[in-house]
Every structure is written in structure tokens, then in C-alpha cells.
């Protein structure tokens with residue numbers, strides 16, 4: 354089994370971001386565009402790009 358290791362993401366993963374809430378709920382609250390990267394909204398779902 355191969356493991357994918359991305360050590361440059363550890364700072365982000367280990368960061369305490371609990372006070373900022375859910376990234377998906379925050380994105381959904383804003384107007385679609387380059388700021389939130391949502392490119393499609395449907396009934397009960399949305400599609401967002403990975404920053």
C-alpha cells in the first residue's frame with residue numbers, strides 16, 4: 354500500500370481553527386464567485402472548488 358504524504362499541509366491540519374466554524378457553511382453563506390469558489394448550487398447541495 355502506498356501512502357500519500359503531504360508534509361506542507363501539516364501546519365494547516367494542526368492549526369486550531371475550531372473557532373472559525375465549518376468552511377463549507379461559511380462558503381455557502383456568501384455570494385458565489387471567486388471569494389467562496391462555489392460554482393454550482395442545486396436543491397440541497399452546492400459544488401465548491403478546492404482552494
Ligand SMILES: [Zn+2]
Nearest residue numbers: 375376377378
Ligand atoms: Zn458546515
